[in-house]
Amino acid sequence: MPSICRVISAASIAEPFKEEISKGIASLGFKPVLRAFLANNDPSAREYAAWTAKTATDMGFNFYLEEVRQAHLEEAIREANNDRTVNGIMNYWPVFPNLQDDLRLQQLVTPLKDVEGFSSIFIENLYSNIRYFDPPTNLIQSILPATPLALVKALEHVGVYNAVLDRGTRLYGKTITIVNRSDIVGRPLAALCANDGATVYSVDVSGVRRYTRDRLQLSCHRWEEVDMTMRQAASQSDVVICGVPSEQFKFPSSSLKDGAVAINFSSAKNFDKDTIKEHASIYIPTIGKVTITMLLRNL
Numbered sequence: 001m002p003s004i005c006r007v008i009s010a011a012s013i014a015e016p017f018k019e020e021i022s023k024g025i026a027s028l029g030f031k032p033v034l035r036a037f038l039a040n041n042d043p044s045a046r047e048y049a050a051w052t053a054k055t056a057t058d059m060g061f062n063f064y065l066e067e068v069r070q071a072h073l074e075e076a077i078r079e080a081n082n083d084r085t086v087n088g089i090m091n092y093w094p095v096f097p098n099l100q101d102d103l104r105l106q107q108l109v110t111p112l113k114d115v116e117g118f119s120s121i122f123i124e125n126l127y128s129n130i131r132y133f134d135p136p137t138n139l140i141q142s143i144l145p146a147t148p149l150a151l152v153k154a155l156e157h158v159g160v161y162n163a164v165l166d167r168g169t170r171l172y173g174k175t176i177t178i179v180n181r182s183d184i185v186g187r188p189l190a191a192l193c194a195n196d197g198a199t200v201y202s203v204d205v206s207g208v209r210r211y212t213r214d215r216l217q218l219s220c221h222r223w224e225e226v227d228m229t230m231r232q233a234a235s236q237s238d239v240v241i242c243g244v245p246s247e248q249f250k251f252p253s254s255s256l257k258d259g260a261v262a263i264n265f266s267s268a269k270n271f272d273k274d275t276i277k278e279h280a281s282i283y284i285p286t287i288g289k290v291t292i293t294m295l296l297r298n299l
Contacts (some may be wrong), residue, residue, distance in 0.1 A: 005277035013157045016057055017293045025060035032087040032299055033062045034115065035080045038172060039073045044232070044267055045092035047258040048288075052090075061299070070095055074108060074154045081110045088115040093184070115298040118146040129168075129195040129220035143188055143298050146272070148189040149240060150290035157211035158261055160239055169216055172197030177233045178191040179203045179251065180243035185265065201226070201233035210234055211296050239263070241271035253279050263287065264286035 025032065034056055038049055049065055056063035068076050073095060080089045089109045094102050106118040109134075114122065125131070125142040133140040144152075155161055160168040176193050180186030181204035190202040194211035202209040202223070208230065211223045231252060234240050239261040242251050247268045253275040256262065262280040264270045265287040276283050 006226045008158065008284050009283060010284070010286050014156050016290045016294040017153070017297060021293070021297055023057045026111050031060055031062045033064065033085055034064045034088040034090065034094065034296070034299055036063065036074055036090045037073055038065060038092045039070045039095045040092065042092070049092055051288065052295065056296055059296060061296060073105065077105065077108045081113065086113060089113045089259045090116050114143060115295050117143040117298060127191050127220065131148065136287055142193070145184065145188055146295040146298065147185045147265060147287065147291045149294045150287050151189055151263065152192055153290055154263060154284055154287060155239065160261060168195070169197045172216060174239065175205060175237045176196045176200040176239040176241065177230070177237040178241045179230060179270070180285065185243055191221050197263050201237065202229065203230045203233060238277050242266060244270050245266065256280060
C-alpha cells in the first residue's frame with residue numbers, strides 16, 4: 001500500500017500551458033478567432049461549450065459559439081472554412097445518432113483550421129507515428145486530438161514519461177491499461193502511448209487488446225487480441241486510465257497495482273474516491289480543463 005496518494009487537479013496540469021499560450025497570443029498583436037458549432041441538445045455539450053468559452057476568452061482568444069440546426073451545420077462549416085477571419089473551427093459531438101454522419105462532418109473541416117485533430121491526415125499521422133504535418137521539412141507538428149493529448153500531458157506532469165530517454169521512447173518499460181476504446185479517446189490514446197514505447201492494454205466490452213512497438217523494433221505500434229481480463233491487465237500496469245461513460249461502472253480498486261497512477265477522464269466517477277487512494281500513489285479525478293487547454297493550444 002502506498003504511504004500517501006497525491007490527488008492532482010486538472011487545473012494544476014493545465015496552468016503552465018495556459019500561461020504559455022496567453023503569452024504567445026499577446027505577442028501576436030491580434031486575438032485568434034475560434035468558431036464553435038453546437039447542433040445538439042446534450043447538456044454535457046452545452047456545459048463543455050460554456051467552459052471552452054470562458055477559458056478561451058480568459059486566455060485572449062475571440063470565441064464565437066453558434067447554435068445551428070443539424071441540417072445547416074455542413075453549410076456553416078464550409079462557410080467558416082472560407083472565412084479568412086476564422087483561425088480555428090470546432091464542433092460539439094455527437095451531432096447525429098449515426099457515427100458515420102459525424103465522421104463525415106469531421107472531414108469537412110479544413111486541416112488548416114482543425115483544432116480537434118479529427119482530419120484524416122492527422123488521424124493517419126497519429127496511428128502511423130508520423131509527428132509532423134510537413135515532412136521532410138518537419139516545421140509544423142501534426143495536430144493531436146485534444147483529450148488524448150491532455151492525458152499524455154497529464155502523464156508527463158506526474159513523471160510517467162522518462163525525460164532522460166529520447167523523444168518517441170519515453171514510455172519504454174511502462175505498462176498502461178486504458179478502459180475505453182472509443183475512436184475519439186481510448187483508441188488514439190492507446191496508439192500514442194504504444195508509439196512512445198509503452199505496453200498498453202486496451203479494454204472494452206469486447207475484450208482486451210495489447211498495443212506495443214515490440215521493444216521499439218517497429219516504427220509504429222501494432223495490436224493483438226489477448227486472453228486477459230481487465231483485472232489481470234490492471235494488476236500489471238503502472239497506470240490505469242478510465243473513461244467509461246456510466247455512473248454504474250466502478251473500477252475495482254483492489255485490482256490496481258500498489259503505487260500505480262489512476263486517471264479518470266469520464267464525466268462519470270469511474271473510481272471510488274476513497275478506495276482508490278488505498279492503492280494508487282497518484283490520482284487525477286478529472287481531465288476536462290487540460291482538454292480545453294490542449295484544444296486552444298492546437299489553435
